[in-house]
Amino acid sequence: MRDVAIVAFGQSDHVRDSAETSEVEMLMPVLHDVLAQTGLAARDIDFTCSGSSDYLAGRAFSFTMALDGVGAWPPISESHVEMDGAWALYEAWVKLLTGEAETALVYAYGKSSPGEVRDVLTRQLDPYYLAPLWPDSVALAALQARALIDAGLTDERALAGIAARSRAAAASHPHAQLRGEVPAGELLVAPLRTGDCPPIGDGAAAVVLAAGDTARRLTGRPAWIRGLDHRIEAHSPGVRDLTDSPSTRLAAERAGAFTRPVDTAELHAPFTSQEVVLRRALRLDAPDSRVCVNPSGGALAANPVMAAGLIRLGEAAARIQRGASDRALAHATSGPCLQHNLVAVLEGE
Amino acid sequence: MPEVLTAPLVVEFPFTRSLGPVQSAFLTGLRERTVLGVTASDGRVVVPPTEYDPVTAEEIRDLVEVGTSGTVTTWAWNPSPRRGQPLTTPFAWVLVRLDGADTALLHALDAPGPDAVRTGMRVRVRWAPERTGAITDIACFEPDDSAAGEGRPGPDDGAEGTGRPAPHSGEFADPVTGITTPARLDYTYAPGRAQSRYLRALSEHRIVGERCPSCRKVYVPPRGACPTCGVATDTQVEVGPGGTVTTFCIVNIKAKNLDIEVPYVYAHIALDGADLALHARIGGIPYDRVRMGLRVEPVWSEDSRFPDHYRPTGEPDADYDSYKELI
Numbered sequence: 001m002r003d004v005a006i007v008a009f010g011q012s013d014h015v016r017d018s019a020e021t022s023e024v025e026m027l028m029p030v031l032h033d034v035l036a037q038t039g040l041a042a043r044d045i046d047f048t049c050s051g052s053s054d055y056l057a058g059r060a061f062s063f064t065m066a067l068d069g070v071g072a073w074p075p076i077s078e079s080h081v082e083m084d085g086a087w088a089l090y091e092a093w094v095k096l097l098t099g100e101a102e103t104a105l106v107y108a109y110g111k112s113s114p115g116e117v118r119d120v121l122t123r124q125l126d127p128y129y130l131a132p133l134w135p136d137s138v139a140l141a142a143l144q145a146r147a148l149i150d151a152g153l154t155d156e157r158a159l160a161g162i163a164a165r166s167r168a169a170a171a172s173h174p175h176a177q178l179r180g181e182v183p184a185g186e187l188l189v190a191p192l193r194t195g196d197c198p199p200i201g202d203g204a205a206a207v208v209l210a211a212g213d214t215a216r217r218l219t220g221r222p223a224w225i226r227g228l229d230h231r232i233e234a235h236s237p238g239v240r241d242l243t244d245s246p247s248t249r250l251a252a253e254r255a256g257a258f259t260r261p262v263d264t265a266e267l268h269a270p271f272t273s274q275e276v277v278l279r280r281a282l283r284l285d286a287p288d289s290r291v292c293v294n295p296s297g298g299a300l301a302a303n304p305v306m307a308a309g310l311i312r313l314g315e316a317a318a319r320i321q322r323g324a325s326d327r328a329l330a331h332a333t334s335g336p337c338l339q340h341n342l343v344a345v346l347e348g349e
Numbered sequence: 350m351p352e353v354l355t356a357p358l359v360v361e362f363p364f365t366r367s368l369g370p371v372q373s374a375f376l377t378g379l380r381e382r383t384v385l386g387v388t389a390s391d392g393r394v395v396v397p398p399t400e401y402d403p404v405t406a407e408e409i410r411d412l413v414e415v416g417t418s419g420t421v422t423t424w425a426w427n428p429s430p431r432r433g434q435p436l437t438t439p440f441a442w443v444l445v446r447l448d449g450a451d452t453a454l455l456h457a458l459d460a461p462g463p464d465a466v467r468t469g470m471r472v473r474v475r476w477a478p479e480r481t482g483a484i485t486d487i488a489c490f491e492p493d494d495s496a497a498g499e500g501r502p503g504p505d506d507g508a509e510g511t512g513r514p515a516p517h518s519g520e521f522a523d524p525v526t527g528i529t530t531p532a533r534l535d536y537t538y539a540p541g542r543a544q545s546r547y548l549r550a551l552s553e554h555r556i557v558g559e560r561c562p563s564c565r566k567v568y569v570p571p572r573g574a575c576p577t578c579g580v581a582t583d584t585q586v587e588v589g590p591g592g593t594v595t596t597f598c599i600v601n602i603k604a605k606n607l608d609i610e611v612p613y614v615y616a617h618i619a620l621d622g623a624d625l626a627l628h629a630r631i632g633g634i635p636y637d638r639v640r641m642g643l644r645v646e647p648v649w650s651e652d653s654r655f656p657d658h659y660r661p662t663g664e665p666d667a668d669y670d671s672y673k674e675l676i
Contacts, residue, residue: 020353022541025573028581042579058360058536068572071579114536119431127364128372129397129484130455132530134433139442142425150468190426190463234403238444238453
C-alpha cells in the first residue's frame with residue numbers, strides 16, 4: 001500500500017460570532033494558506049473533499065456555496081460529507097490509497113453563531129425516541145459525566161483539572177477561542193459546569209494530503225498516516241455503557257495505535273468528561289505514560305462544529321511537521337456521547 | 350450603521366416518518382399505557398425497542414411487555430429547560446431501566462431538585478393525559494416512593510409478579526403507523542460581507558457586483574468569492590440598471606401564495622457591466638413577445654428592497670454576440 005501524508009494544515013481564528021463573513025469568506029484565507037504552504041494551486045489538486053452541516057447553516061446544500069472558495073473551474077473531482085471534516089479526510093485518504101489521486105485538499109467549517117448549537121445537534125438524534133424530547137448536547141454529555149462519576153472513574157474536581165490543563169495549553173495558541181484561566185462557572189446541566197463545556201464558536205480548517213514522493217516534494221517533513229480507522233456504536237445512549245468507548249479502542253487497534261507508544265495525542269473531546277473515557281480507551285493513563293495530550297488545548301479551547309475533528313488531525317500533523325512529535329495519535333468523534341470515533345496514527349520519518 | 354446585515358431565519362418542518370412493526374407496536378403501546386420491549390439475540394430485553402439487534406444487526410421481532418416502573422441508571426440535572434423539552438420547570442434528564450428491561454430509556458424526571466435524584470432511585474412513568482402514539486405519551490417519570498423493593502425484576506402491571514417480561518403480540522386496535530414530529534430551529538442569518546453590501550445597495554435602488562481581481566469578471570449578486578478562481582472579490586462595481594434577456598421561460602403554473610397572473614415570463618438578465626446573468630420576472634410586455642436580446646430595466650415598487658420585476662426599455666434588441674457568453 002502506498003504511503004500517504006498530511007503535508008499542510010491551516011485553520012482560521014475561532015471566534016464566538018463571525019457574522020461579518022459568510023462561510024466562504026471565512027474559509028477562503030484558510031484554503032489559500034494550505035495551498036501556499038505546498039506551493040500548489042487549486043487546479044493542481046486531484047481531489048477535494050469537505051465536511052460541514054446544513055443544520056448549522058440553516059440552509060440546504062450550504063456546502064455548494066463554500067465550494068466557490070476552491071475555484072472549481074475547470075471542473076474538479078469533489079465530494080462532501082455531512083460530517084466532521086475528519087471523515088472527509090478519511091474519504092480523501094482512501095482515494096489516495098487507491099491511486100486515483102496524488103494530492104487531496106480537505107476542508108471543513110462550521111458556524112454555530114447563527115443558531116442555538118445545543119438545539120441544532122438534537123436533530124442528529126434518532127427521530128422516533130430521542131429527537132422529540134430535544135435532549136441537547138450538554139444534557140447528553142452530562143448523563144455520561146454522571147455515569148463516570150458514579151463509577152468512580154472521575155469527580156468534578158478532576159474534570160475541572162482537565163478544563164484548566166486544556167485552556168492553559170491553549171494560552172499561546174494563536175487561533176484558540178478560549179485560553180488561559182477560565183472559571184469553572186455555573187452548573188449548566190449538572191454535573192457539567194460551563195467550564196466543562198466547549199466554547200460555542202465559528203471556524204474553519206483545511207489540510208492537504210499527498211502520496212509518496214509527491215508528499216516529500218511538497219514538504220520537508222511529511223506527517224505520514226500510518227493507520228486510520230473509524231468505528232461506530234449503537235445510537236441509543238441507553239444501550240451503551242457510557243463509561244467506555246469500545247469503538248475508539250477498536251479504531252485505535254485497527255489504526256495500529258497500540259503497537260508502539262505515541263508521544264502526542266490530539267483527542268476530540270468537547271466535554272471534559274469525554275477525555276476521561278478516551279484516555280481509558282486509548283490507554284493514555286499508564287503510570288509511565290509520557291504522552292502529551294491535547295497540547296493544542298483541544299476542543300475545550302476551540303470547537304468549530306464539523307471542523308474540530310479535522311483540526312485534531314491537523315494539529316497532530318503540524319506537531320510532527322515542526323519536529324515536536326515523532327508519532328502522534330489523532331482522534332475525532334461524532335454522534336451523542338462519543339458514539340462514532342475515528343483514530344489516526346501519524347509519524348514523521 | 351453596522352457593516353453587516355442580519356435577519357431572523359426560522360427553519361420549521363413537520364418531520365413525518367413511517368414506522369416499522371416494532372416501533373409501531375411500541376408507540377401504539379404507549380398510547381395504551383403499555384411499555385413494550387424487544388428481545389435481542391443474546392436474550393437481553395431492549396427498551397425502547399429497535400428493529401435490529403444492537404450488536405449483531407439481525408432483525409428482531411419478539412416483543413415483550415415490561416414494567417412502567419424502573420431504576421435510574423444515570424441522570425443529569427437541567428436547571429434551565431429549553432424549548433421542546435418534556436418539562437418547563439427544572440428537571441432531571443434520566444436514563445431509566447424499566448423493570449424487566451436490560452437497556453435504558455432516555456426521558457425527563459420530575460423532581461423538586463437535584464438533591465431528590467440519585468442513581469439507583471426508583472421511578473415510574475407519568476402518562477400524558479392526551480396520548481397519540483409518540484415517545485411524548487410518557488409525559489415524564491416521577492419518583493416511585495411506593496416501591497416495595499429496589500431492583501424488582503418484573504413488570505409492575507400487565508404481567509405482575511412473574512419476575513420476567515411477559516411475551517406480547519404487539520397487536521392493538523388502530524395501530525399507529527407513522528409519526529409527525531414538528532421541528533423548529535431559529536437562526537439569525539448573516540449573509541456576510543459581500544452579500545450585505547449588495548443588499549444594502551439594493552435598498553438604495555442600486556445594483557452592485559464585485560470584480561474578480563484575477564479573471565476580471567463581475568459577479569452579481571456577489572458572494573465574496575470568484576467561483577472560477579477561488580479568490581476574494583473585493584472591488585465593487587455598479588452594474589445596470591439596463592440589461593439584456595439572455596434566455597427565458599414561460600411559467601404556466603400559479604405558485605402558492607404568489608399573486609402573479611399566469612402565464613408570465615421568468616428570465617435570465619445580463620445587467621450591463623455584469624459577467625453573470627441574474628434571474629427575475631419580466632413584466633410590462635405580453636408573455637409571448639418576450640425574446641432573447643430584449644433590453645430591460647428594473648422596476649422598483651414602493652418600499653421594496655429589490656426590483657419587483659424588469660420591463661422593456663424600448664431600446665433596440667442587443668446583438669446576440671454581445672451576450673452569447675452569458676447564456
